[in-house]
Amino acid sequence: MMTSVLVTGGAGFIGSHACKALSRAGYRPIAYDSLETGHRDAVLWGPLVVGDIADRALLGAAIATHRPVAIMHFAAYAYVGESVREPARYYRNNVGGTLALLETAASHGVEHIVFSSSCATYGVPDAMPILETTPQRPINPYGRTKLIGEVMLRDFCSSGAMRHVALRYFNAAGADPEGALAERHDPETHLIPRALMAAAGAIPALEIFGGDYPTPDGTCIRDYIHVSDLADAHVAALDYLLAGGSSTALNIGTGTGHSVRDILSGIEALTGRAVPSILHPRRAGDPPMLVADPRRAREILGFSPRHSDLGTILATAARSFGLRRAA
Numbered sequence: 137m138m139t140s141v142l143v144t145g146g147a148g149f150i151g152s153h154a155c156k157a158l159s160r161a162g163y164r165p166i167a168y169d170s171l172e173t174g175h176r177d178a179v180l181w182g183p184l185v186v187g188d189i190a191d192r193a194l195l196g197a198a199i200a201t202h203r204p205v206a207i208m209h210f211a212a213y214a215y216v217g218e219s220v221r222e223p224a225r226y227y228r229n230n231v232g233g234t235l236a237l238l239e240t241a242a243s244h245g246v247e248h249i250v251f252s253s254s255c256a257t258y259g260v261p262d263a264m265p266i267l268e269t270t271p272q273r274p275i276n277p278y279g280r281t282k283l284i285g286e287v288m289l290r291d292f293c294s295s296g297a298m299r300h301v302a303l304r305y306f307n308a309a310g311a312d313p314e315g316a317l318a319e320r321h322d323p324e325t326h327l328i329p330r331a332l333m334a335a336a337g338a339i340p341a342l343e344i345f346g347g348d349y350p351t352p353d354g355t356c357i358r359d360y361i362h363v364s365d366l367a368d369a370h371v372a373a374l375d376y377l378l379a380g381g382s383s384t385a386l387n388i389g390t391g392t393g394h395s396v397r398d399i400l401s402g403i404e405a406l407t408g409r410a411v412p413s414i415l416h417p418r419r420a421g422d423p424p425m426l427v428a429d430p431r432r433a434r435e436i437l438g439f440s441p442r443h444s445d446l447g448t449i450l451a452t453a454a455r456s457f458g459l460r461r462a463a
């Protein structure tokens with residue numbers, strides 16, 4: 137029988153790509169998703185259980201039925217700006233939901249968890265690039281909920297009955313290179329899809345949130361990692377745990393930063409279209425620069441990105457907006 141892995145948020149952007157990577161690696165992904173933001177038609181590699189992570193009875197039944205060897209826990213709210221405006225929702229889902237998940241997993245004897253953490257847990261670090269030992273001082277509620285998730289996991293794993301890997305993602309971007317999946321958020325707030333929407337004429341202009349940051353061109357710098365690379369990092373983390381690896385936290389990024397303006401010029405070069413833009417004030421909760429030191433994931437998991445050069449990220453993302461490479 138194939139080994140099952142329960143994937144909370146398996147109908148979402150990163151979770152659905154992880155299901156594909158699990159399937160390719162010989163696992164059977166069981167997507168568990170409320171479909172509040174996920175898409176039923178993104179569940180292509182195994183069954184879907186429609187439910188909330190806070191629903192302990194349903195979650196327990198799914199674990200009892202499918203007997204997963206591990207849980208990959210993606211299900212969460214993930215908008216920095218929204219978390220500033222509506223912190224209660226973020227604490228309820230990301231913290232309360234994760235607690236329900238961990239208690240249910242523990243009571244059913246699940247021994248391995250791969251957790252979606254975030255570079256947002258670092259806040260505004262004193263030095264770049266960011267190491268796993270860089271102090272975690274999040275500056276927005278979203279980052280705080282992810283940090284609390286990591287802390288809960290450490291406490292749940294301290295008895296040794298459970299082990300986990302917390303993956304601190306930098307900026308997930310791009311889409312399945314084979315075109316099976318796309319990034320579909322509603323509303324879409326992320327830079328690359330919004331810039332592509334502006335290039336395609338679907339929105340009048342891309343709003344650049346802040347041109348007065350202490351960076352070379354004044355716009356924020358992020359480390360963009362292709363979602364299929366992120367998915368592969370999860371499979372590598374799972375294999376590490378199944379081989380007996382101890383609990384740890386790892387950055388998943390490339391080590392290279394791109395500014396907002398770099399992204400816009402990259403899209404212009406790729407598509408041959410102008411990206412209309414307007415300068416806006418800064419968005420609350422945005423650190424000026426987040427770039428990973430990715431070496432530890434390479435050492436511990438043997439993971440290195442394969443699709444995360446900016447050209448591949450933008451080309452795979454552009455395809456889902458019907459934009460093509462310029463001739």
Ligand code: UDP
Pocket residue numbers: 216307325326327328330342343344345346356357358396419422
């Ligand atoms: N950004 C922007 N305009 C947009 C969306 C994002 O200037 O319409 C900037 C944002 O301020 C941040 C970067 O692009 O510096 C990446 O933002 P995104 O929301 O994609 O990811 P986050 O870093 O918040 O996870």
